[in-house]
Amino acid sequence: MSNLLDVENLWVKFETRSGIFEAVRGISFSLRQERLGIVGESGSGKSVTGRAILRLIRPPGIVEADRIDLEGQDILRIPELEMRDVRGQSISMIMQDPKFSLNPVMRVGDQISEAYLLHANTSKAQAHAKSIEMLEAVSIRDPERVYSMYPHEVSGGMGQRIMIAMMMIPDPNILIADEPTSALDVSVQMQVLEIMDRLVRERGMGLIFISHDLNLVSAFCDRVLIMYGGRIVETCEADKLHEAQHPYTKGLLNSLPRLDAPRDRLDVLTRDPAWRDQPSMSGMI
């Protein structure tokens, strides 16, 4: 099975008044038709990695890599105009919070149709029909009614499903989901995950799932990259996450309160400065 995406030696830098800040420091990984989780704390570089793949880091931010290979095409070196076709058609991204990612003055249905019209050469009527079909696919019960609603009229869970519908409609090969469920309630979370999981499996897509929730990633993904300070400190099979070796991963796991194992005090993660300087692990397969 060939890789959908290969990222080699990716760096993302931002110039600040106190020198250059390196948000991502030379990471390599590949993605197959699988669910790849990227976990880490805020500031570990996980979201920036997702955005860098789509070339959404704007200057003065600097993205460097030996290659970002998408089905034989190095997308780091193609012109911006061609990159627009890649976004949506080949790689889509679901953002964290539907409140900020949907256009507040446009009906949600029109936003979904727009995504389809941009990428497929088709009529408005067809785009409408396809949008309704997509809304059904994300388990929205009354798609015609929801089609003509505005974002402020839908709940958080519904907004996130609308985002998923919008990202799925151009039928991409790769989906990047940046904390897609952290703005949602626990019980709604499971529903949204289940919908994403089904779509990814049915269409044979590759999924990059960015999250800070270790338990969620461990239950939902196939493979996990753990990021710290812009590097990958550990990679493992998702179901073996609880046997992780790196002290950072262990520390994160132990700092979680547990319903089934009460403790008086939670373990606090002590950070070893040496972790930052360890070489990045490769997430290539």
Next chain:
Amino acid sequence: MSGILIENLNVWFGENHERVDAVKNASFEVPEGGSFGLVGESGSGKSTILRALTGMIQTWNGRMEILGKELGPTRDRSFYRKVQMVFQDPYASLHPRHSVDRVLSETLELHGFGDTDTRVSKLLDDVGLGPAFRFRYPHQVSGGQRQRVAIARALAPEPEILLLDEPTSALDVSVQAEILNLLTDLRKKRNLTYLMVTHDLAVVSHVCTQIAVMQLGKIVELLNVEDMRNLRTAHPYTSHLLHSSLAHRSEAAEAEIISTEVR
């Protein structure tokens, strides 16, 4: 004497046909020095109870008591000396152009404490921030440190009751552990009474001994933490919540999806 007593509390918004009943006939009691958790999904009315208690919402009826004293329609300063609140998002609850020192000394002066200087450094000490943080602005400290400042501000008038509205949901798990440990220590040291609102069942089971589960404005079940840990629940909604949060952990995660319509 009970720390907090809520009896047949109703809270609503709007009038006539626009009226929404956010809390319906809620009753519970928190003993002095106890810690009580309110859990439920967004929109279940859990934060509304806190807001009614602190006087931020006027449209309520029923009975609310703080340390044996019944609450009327308004709150006076002596109320805020006894009851303080820690808000969810430390990025929004601190004034961006006030330094830590100003935030704390203003609160102290409002409540008529002299000796501001020593009290401010003592407060910073209590929440695990050194004197180095005293003259910083909120944007110069991390999220966890901001939440410590917010806790220090709440502790400033030496309250007996702390209302905690999702105090860790905006924080990373490692920082969450630090803040939860801090809250545990403070309660022991100062014999505080906690009323915590959260949607995270693991967090509530760590901090609280008594838990009320809310759904659509009603308290559907009151249970203690042992019952919750052992999944001894009477109401189907409670077990649904428990299973959704345990599902992350179990191998059969995919099997455990109970469909409730979101909207």
